[in-house]
Amino acid sequence: MTHSQLPEDLQAFADELRLAHPNEGLSPDFSSRLLREQVPVWSFSSALRQNRLVRMAAGFLVLLTASVPVLAVLSLVIEPEITVPAIGFDLPYSIQNIETEDIPVVETIPPYVPPLAELLDESWRAEVEKQNEAQSSALEFERFMALPAYFVPGLGWICRQ
Amino acid sequence: MMGGPRDLLVRYREGDPDALDQLIAEMGPRLKGFFIRQGAQGSTAEDLVQDVFVRVLNSVQGYRPAGRLDAYLLRIARNLWIDSRRKKRPISIGENLPDSEAPQEGPVAAAERKDRAVILRQLLAQCDPMTRELLELAVLQRLPYQEVSSILGVPVGTVKSRVFYSLRRLRDSASSLDPSREGEDS
Numbered sequence: 152m153t154h155s156q157l158p159e160d161l162q163a164f165a166d167e168l169r170l171a172h173p174n175e176g177l178s179p180d181f182s183s184r185l186l187r188e189q190v191p192v193w194s195f196s197s198a199l200r201q202n203r204l205v206r207m208a209a210g211f212l213v214l215l216t217a218s219v220p221v222l223a224v225l226s227l228v229i230e231p232e233i234t235v236p237a238i239g240f241d242l243p244y245s246i247q248n249i250e251t252e253d254i255p256v257v258e259t260i261p262p263y264v265p266p267l268a269e270l271l272d273e274s275w276r277a278e279v280e281k282q283n284e285a286q287s288s289a290l291e292f293e294r295f296m297a298l299p300a301y302f303v304p305g306l307g308w309i310c311r312q
Numbered sequence: 313m314m315g316g317p318r319d320l321l322v323r324y325r326e327g328d329p330d331a332l333d334q335l336i337a338e339m340g341p342r343l344k345g346f347f348i349r350q351g352a353q354g355s356t357a358e359d360l361v362q363d364v365f366v367r368v369l370n371s372v373q374g375y376r377p378a379g380r381l382d383a384y385l386l387r388i389a390r391n392l393w394i395d396s397r398r399k400k401r402p403i404s405i406g407e408n409l410p411d412s413e414a415p416q417e418g419p420v421a422a423a424e425r426k427d428r429a430v431i432l433r434q435l436l437a438q439c440d441p442m443t444r445e446l447l448e449l450a451v452l453q454r455l456p457y458q459e460v461s462s463i464l465g466v467p468v469g470t471v472k473s474r475v476f477y478s479l480r481r482l483r484d485s486a487s488s489l490d491p492s493r494e495g496e497d498s
Contacts, residue, residue, distance in 0.1 A: 161476065164483040165451045168436070171429035172452050174341035175348055178358060182336055185365050194373055 319377040321368065336365065339382060342453060343389050349436070349448055350393050360396065364389050383459040386449060390463060431489050435482055443478045450475045 157165055198205045301309045320338075323331035343364055347357035367388055368375075436444060449460045450471065457475075461468040 157476070157479070161479045161483065164479060164486075167428070168432055168447070168479075168482070169452055171432035172345065172349060172436070174345040175354070175357065177336070177340040177344060177361065181340060181358065181362070182333065185336070185362055185369075188362060188366050189369055196373070 319381055321372055321375050321381060322377055324369075325372050325375065332369075335381075339385050340365075342382070343385060346386065346389055346448060346453065347393060349444070349452070352393070352396075356396075360389070360392055363392050367392070379462075380455070380459060382453065383455050383463065386453060386455065387463045390445070428486070431486055432482075435485050435489070439478070439482070443474070446471065446474055447478055447482075451479065 199209060303309050320331045320335040324335065340361055343361045344357045347360045348354065352360060364385060368385065436447060439447070446460065446464065449455045449463060450457065455463075457468050457471045461471045464471070466474075
């Protein structure tokens with residue numbers, strides 16, 4: 152207790168202080184008013200004890216909750232038979248009975264390409280080369296005539312090329 | 313009043329009809345005195361005591377006796393008092409105390425007119441709320457320092473030193489106001 156931990160002089164003063172502050176008495180109807188004001192508090196444990204419906208509901212809830220892991224374990228332990236459905240179709244007739252088709256052999260005629268030497272003979276080719284040389288010479292002369300030229304006394308015409 | 317196997321609340325929970333009457337008889341006046349010294353008027357103090365018991369009885373199913381029962385009740389009382397003060401306007405210290413002095417009357421004049429108990433009540437009422445609460449729990453309610461420390465949320469050493477210095481200061485003040493006993497307490 153605290154009073155024994157105080158020094159003696161302070162202990163005497165603490166006792167005096169306590170005597171100066173007496174406790175206040177309660178009114179006579181305090182207990183009856185307290186019982187009237189006491190509100191019944193709902194608690195699950197008390198409801199479980201008193202109400203049969205609550206007990207049944209709680210039991211059902213526990214059963215449902217416990218059944219989930221049990222069923223999960225059972226589904227792992229017990230393997231179900233797996234029946235795989237056959238996928239396909241049935242032929243309405245036997246393949247052996249199909250008649251073979253007679254396909255006629257088509258004969259093709261390969262194209263004929265004559266050799267190039269026959270089309271371009273040597274005489275025609277020599278004529279073409281001669282004409283080309285004449286035309287290129289004529290072109291060279293025309294180009295020479297188109298160039299500017301200067302007349303220098305003593306030297307004659309000088310073509311600037 | 314210790315908690316434990318013989319705890320009155322445990323006995324009440326187990327169906328002992330006398331336990332509640334005994335609890336009210338022991339703790340009711342102490343709680344009412346606590347509220348009055350904190351500043352409540354008589355009727356308000358009794359209503360607050362009712363609230364304390366209602367709260368205790370409503371939670372009696374979950375009550376686990378750990379520590380002193382009176383400390384448990386005083387902790388609830390203190391919380392209720394704080395809640396009630398939050399809802400109302402703040403009061404001045406000692407406003408509702410039955411024998412507190414009028415503000416204009418000086419302490420010396422009061423000391424000449426009234427006896428030693430009145431002086432002590434007045435001095436306690438003039439303490440700051442923290443000191444008043446500390447002396448209330450540690451001295452008037454005789455709670456152990458450990459319980460006071462737990463209720464007020466301050467270290468045990470702080471409780472010890474504050475109780476010591478507050479009591480000494482209060483004693484010196486009382487001696488100075490009561491010339492007939494000056495020198496007896498020192």
